[in-house]
Structures are given as C-alpha cells and as structure tokens.
Amino acid sequence: MQPRADLRVTMGPFEHLQALVAEDMEAVNALIRTRMASKHAPRIPEVTAHLVEAGGKRLRPLLTLAAARLCGYQGTHHQLLAATVEFIHTATLLHDDVVDESDQRRGRPAANLLWDNKSSVLVGDYLFSRSFQLMVETGNMQALEILANAAAVIAEGEVLQLSAAQDLSTTEAVYLQVVRGKTAALFAAACEVGAVIAEAPEAHAKALFAYGDALGIAFQIVDDLLDFGGASATLGKNIGDDFRERKLTLPIILAVAKADAGERAFWQRTIEKGEQAESDLAHALALMERHGTLEATRQKALYWANEARKALGPLPESELKTVLAELADFVVSRVV
C-alpha cells in the first residue's frame, strides 16, 4: 500500500498516514456505522450520525491502526480497537458539549441543542458501553486494561478541569495534568494498544505510549493557542471562546504568572468573577502579546512535538515511523 511517489510530494503527513492505512480505516468506518446502530432506540443512531458524519479527522483510530501495522501486526483486531478508541472519543465529545454548554461541534449545531442534554448524556453512555463491547471482542486483556485505565484518566481529567476552572491559582503543572487527562491519555492508549495487539516488545509499546502522550499534549496546546488565533493573534471570528468560558489555558496561565497588580485585577474580574465587557478580549490578547505568552505557548507545543518525535527512537525504521514523526511537526504547524 505504498502511495505513488508523485502523490507523496503533494501529500501532507496526515494524508500520507491516511493513505498508508486506508484499507484498515474503511473497515473501521464500517464497524463504526454498524455498531452505532440500535435496534430499539432510533434516537441513538440519529444523534451519533449527526456527530460521526460531520466527520472528525479520526486521528485517534488512525494512530491505533498505524501503531499496530508499524509493529508488524497482520490480523484485524486492531480495527476493533481503533473503533473502540473513536467511540470513547465520540462519547466524551457528547458529554463535553453538555458540560461546556456548547453551541457548535465540528461546524454543526451541538447535539445537546438539536436534541437535548438528556439525549447527549444517554447516547454518550451508549457509545461508551459499545466501546467496551468492541474491545472485549478482541479477547486481549492487556488492551482492555489499557483502555479502561485511559477512560478513568479521561474522566478524572475532566473533573479536575471543572474544579480548576476560573481559578487563577491554576499552575502550568495542573494545566498539564488536565491536558494529559482530557486529551493525551486517549492518544497514548490509542498508540499503545496498537503495539499490544501486535504483541510487540514492551519497549516498543512504551515508545508508542510516550509518542501518543507527547503528541496529545502538543495537539491540545495547539488547540488552546488556536482559540486565541495562534501565536500571532489578531481579533477575528471564533476567537476567544475559552476566554469567554473563563477557561484557564496555557496562554492565560502564563500571562497571569507575569501580571502586575493592575493586570491581575483584570484577570480576576474577567476570569474569576466572569465580568466581561466587549473590549476585554482585545485587552486580554494585548496582555498576552505584551508578555509573549502566545509565542511561549507555541514553544511549549514545539517542545512536546519534539518529545513525540524522540519517543519513536526505539522503533524499527519504516515508512509508517517516518510519517508518525512528521505528523508530530504537522500538528504544531497549524500555528504560526
């Protein structure tokens, strides 16, 4: 399944990765469609299809497929695990939208608005259960353990985020812990179970876990940075949602750490008390610019992308390994 050389030139690492596991991914998509069905409750596929067909990037299942193949796996159980990972991700999206009271998801109105919070909670639970059914089918107890642990770390990270929200004393260390929970845990597990199902040596499973962990952290830092328009922020559409929702992401945490008394009062009013005026976002951006925290955040993302690349070291050379390494840089290239 080597893509033609002339194609490779025009493809970014993400498309390249997709091309390398295209056949597997088709099987995963078929699994997702079949398993999100429900004989008795038609509301379930309605809600799920709304989200699934909006088409996320399916980056997490791609990682599972790539990790398994990279470790020489020849079977099909990695497809079950990839579908598991996507179901866990979709379930957390549905619940996140309830928790965040979101209006939009993947460019469409969020499910909690089209139906109601009840449907989002219960359909999320359904997908979560289905994900466990899928992984049980592999019969691989180690993979089950990894994914069950990841699910617990995700939920713990979300609750931690809830209590850290609107709290100006939130440190970079707490931020990292939240990010590890809500994003990196599933990236890391997605990679690790690929190695485990391939019965790869433990060192390779550990390497892929570390790769997924670092990639997930880079990915989330970039996401948080893009919410402010990137490192060279200018006011624009869809900018500042986290600020308005009073979420303490890295660009703000770093700005709070460098704030003088007047600036601190600004952050207390806008984040802790939630008293925000129209012009406050522009002022927040100016403060972040003044202290260089957007650029500092970008540097952190680059650091983690490099950690991801380095983590691949112990793995045997292959086209898939090269693409995974390039993917780490690609994730950060979204912000300039």
Place this chain on the structure above:
Amino acid sequence: MQPRADLRVTMGPFEHLQALVAEDMEAVNALIRTRMASKHAPRIPEVTAHLVEAGGKRLRPLLTLAAARLCGYQGTHHQLLAATVEFIHTATLLHDDVVDESDQRRGRPAANLLWDNKSSVLVGDYLFSRSFQLMVETGNMQALEILANAAAVIAEGEVLQLSAAQDLSTTEAVYLQVVRGKTAALFAAACEVGAVIAEAPEAHAKALFAYGDALGIAFQIVDDLLDFGGASATLGKNIGDDFRERKLTLPIILAVAKADAGERAFWQRTIEKGEQAESDLAHALALMERHGTLEATRQKALYWANEARKALGPLPESELKTVLAELADFVVSRVV
C-alpha cells in the same frame, strides 16, 4: 455463616441474604470506598460519597455475591464483580438524575443540585470507567462480555424511555422493553456473572440470568406502582412524581388502553401536552381505580416474582437458593 435459628425467625429475606454474605459484602464495601477515591480530583469522592453513603440497599452486589456462593465459588473475584455492578448502578443514578432533573435521591438532595449537572455527568463517567477497571481485574472475559452487554442494554433502555416518554401510544410491550433495559438487565447480569466466575454449568448461569431478569422486572413494576401509592392508592406525600413527569408507566398505560373518549382527552392533556392542574393527580388515580389498573399492575408484579422463583428450578437446593426465592416474593410484598 448460618445465622442462628432464632435470628432467622425475625429476619426478612433481605436481611437473611445480607447475613449469609456479610463477610463478602464487607470486602465489597471496602473496595467501593477505595476505588471511588481520586488522587487528582477531590470533587469525585465528594459527589460519590454523597450518594454512596446515603446507603442504597446494595441489592445488586448482594445478588452477585449470593449467585457466586450458591454456585460453590470459593475465591474473591466475585467481590470485584459485585463492586463493578454497584459502580455501574451508581453511575446510572447520577446520569438519571441529570436526565430526570431530579430533586431528591435516596432521601437527600440529588447531586446535580448540590454540585451541578456537569459534576454528575463527569463523575458518572468516572465511576463507569472504574467499573470497567474492576471487572478487567478479574481476568474473566466472559464476565466482561456479560457486563459490557448489560451496560449497552441499560443505555439503550434509557434512550428508548426518552423517546417513549409522553407518547400515549406506548404499549405494555414497549414498557417491558424499557424496564428490561433500565432495571432488569443489571439484575440479570449481576446474577449471571456470579455463576460465570464460579465456572458453574451453563444451565445454572442461564437460570440465574432468568432469575435476575424476572426479579428486576418485578422490582421495577413495584417501584412504578409505589409511585402511585401502591395498589390501594390514596393521595399522600411523594405520590405521583411519574404522573407529574409525564412518565408512561404500567398503571397509566393500562388505564389509557381502557379509556373512553373523555378519559383519553384527559390523558392527552395531562401526559402528552403536560397541562396539569392540581386536581389532575386525584382524577388520574380515580381513573386507574375505575379500570382496576393498579391491581392489574400488582398482578403483573406477582407474575414476574413467580417467574423469578420458577427460574431457580435447575439450581441445587441450598439455604441461599431458598433465600433468593423468598426475596422474589418479598420484593412484591412492598405493595398491598
């Protein structure tokens, strides 16, 4: 662990069951306390403790313990499964309260009011993940499959209930399907995994599954009947919540089936449209009385209790078997 004969006389079947597996249950309670903790997110044990310490009857884990011992199990993995079952139950309670917008749970303010919906959703997710971690520890793939399937059936039943709500065309068959999903599936799985962990013959596992299924149905029908004060209903405190929430439970479904044009208009206004006046509950009760649907509902509960008792047939005689049979009658004895 035979209770003394003089104690048996004064004990109902529920206390008798508790006494027979008291040591196991202590271990389960310790597991529940340990595993609901969270290093990073103190909100989690706060919310969980509120619910767990309010002290439900822990009927479901008792069933798992009893089923395993009845099948001659000598190990301790049934304790992990019993804790799993209670965690799944607690997670669904937290999510149910969000879905139902409940004020009360186990005689205390519901967690969604004391904290917020967000915490209830996320802590429910956490407990759900922890339940999967617990069952993975048993290393028993068949038990995992049974509980993962039960979790999916539960979520499906809850979504089905959501779409059947406020719909007067809901039949007794749909009601039964909802009850099987939201209640009986976990009762049945709780009993079945006890047999499975004991490596009991398949016929015994099937018998215990059927027992749990029928017991769960009887239990839920009784619950729905008690919401109207029982078969000889009189207006009183805490009566009519389901009517006010426009839930189509069996007493109403049977009354709608026998309604004349005027009565049908009443149900359409109060249940479908949700236009309720203070005196409507009394009128609803009078209609159910007129058509004998409260007594008919009680008869259904008795039918399922008898099915539960019958299902135990293939199992070897033992004190535990006798207690389980008595428990079926006891569940229905709550309504007169």
